Amino acid sequence: MRHLPKRITEVTNQAVQEVITLIPRLYFSVFENKITTDSKLKYIFLYINEHTQYVPFADDFGPIDISSTLKFLEIVKAMHTKFTNSHLFICCLNVDKERLNGAVLAGAYLILYERMELEEVYDLLTGSGGISYISFLDASTDAEAWKMDLKSALSGFVAGFQNQFFSLKNFNFYEHDHYGLVQYGDLNWIIPGKLMAFAKPTETQVIDHYPPNSTTRLAPMFVKFGITAIVQTNEKEYDPLDFTKFGIKHFLLTFEDMTEPSPEYVLQFLKICQEEEIIAVHCKSGLGRTGTLIACYMIWKFKIKAETCIAWLRLARPGSVLTLQAAWLIKMFPLIVCLTKDDIMNNNINKLIMGSPLPTRKSSSPIKSTTISATKGSAIKTLDKPKTRLRKTKVVAGGE
Known part of the structure; x- marks a missing residue:
């Protein structure tokens, strides 16, 4: 002491x-x-x-x-x-x-x-x-969800810094804060220059004259960010052509909200990450399914413990990984981390089949960031007002 x-x-x-x-x-x-x-x-x-x-x-x-x-x-x-x-x-x-x-x-x-x-x-x-x-609670009302403790939370900074997911000298505060807002994209880099998480595109109008985060609005933005592929994990709700016509590939890996991906989908996602340069991933809110798949890549590529992956994801995009997904990632870590490139390219699901899904149980849904942005009547305010950050932490006035 x-x-x-x-x-x-x-x-x-x-x-x-x-x-x-x-x-x-x-x-x-x-x-x-x-x-x-x-x-x-x-x-x-x-x-x-x-x-x-x-x-x-x-x-x-x-x-x-x-x-x-x-x-x-x-x-x-x-x-x-x-x-x-x-x-x-x-x-x-x-x-x-x-x-x-x-x-x-x-x-x-x-x-x-x-x-x-x-x-x-x-x-x-x-x-x-x-x-x-x-301990920290996750962004759902599931009392049985994995709870992140102090040490795990701190490990997120270690992994993020050591693997250059962020830098003290050139962290882009504007990009993180601005595009993380619901009305300006609801997206965040998890691994800058490789993997971005975002909420589903929507055509539903919102008040205060903000345009929705539609595919026609997001596609040019993704071209600017250099996105080469999109992975969608929720039900099909838009025409992939809205992105593919801009030269952005589209992959559909659909699985149920707040559940874990199948072994086939884990391998397919890792293969996409191998073959595509810069990938944007979304589900409905860009939190649970999105964060879980990205964590699988972090485990495999960087050999980072599952708890640490979750910690970094929640630092980069608060609310990421929900309910059973955290426990599943922790269980699957020793299997995912040992996958070889050949396992991925040859779809060797036997390497992951040992990690059978956790017992199914009903869990409460979190507040969906995308439904905040897409629901009619949702109050979205301008950037210069302290409460604009509907789904993120913020530095309040006087703390800049």
Whole structure:
């Protein structure tokens, strides 16, 4: 355990749980009531709920998405660098959800800016048992769904950074934030330059004069992004010609909402990923089936644990992978990771057949991002208003 300087005991005495020293002059702390930054800047308090916000689908509450996280961490880095005589606190109120999100942000800083190992960061945040943490819920109302813990959430930053899914120096905040909005595409890069997730195209009109994310609107956008193929996993609702006439191939791998793909579809998807340069994948919301297939590729290509794949997917596109899909990915990891290129190209389903589907049970549907964008009467507001990000976390006014 890292010892606290005696001169900050006047602050630590007000903490309801342990104050953790992250690095010299930077701490993670939990308070019952907010403490304001003093005029001399001896103590600077950065409350996570004043700089970030997660917009839930159901009972989910995080983790905070990659864009909002990086913006917050840039603030932490700038403050810590500039005010060398100050003690800086990444802090939150004593609420279960805030404690977990706060710990993820604090841990992400150590991983990304201090280059600390995951185990060291996790031990620092949990070793003494001074702060208790719950687990994240997925974006459904399924009480039996896999719950992501603090360590798994932090592992998403490790995998994303090590595999260059994002960069601290040139992360494209505008592209992530703008096109992630429902009214501007509802799409996100999961693996930049390789795999994009998006919600289904729709012709249904919405209010405030925003055009729908129709195939005719998305196709030119995909040409701009260099998309060479689209994989659709929901029921056929549009003419593939809307994309193929632009030279974008279209593949239909349909399976039921909030279920896992068949072994045949896993192999077909991996084969498509082998043969096509840049792929956009969608289901209805671009979350469950979409995220599950993309996770299969991440497991096979990068040898990343299933839990870590899910963590990165939820950082890149909040709400990804739902209900039974997470447990299925964890179960299938040892089979998918061992597939060879020959297995994929020759459709060797025997390599995956051992991983039979999990028992079927009824689960509640999540809030569908696409139905938000496609439902008549859905209120979609302009970019300059804080609540425009209907389905993503955001940095609120004053936290930019």
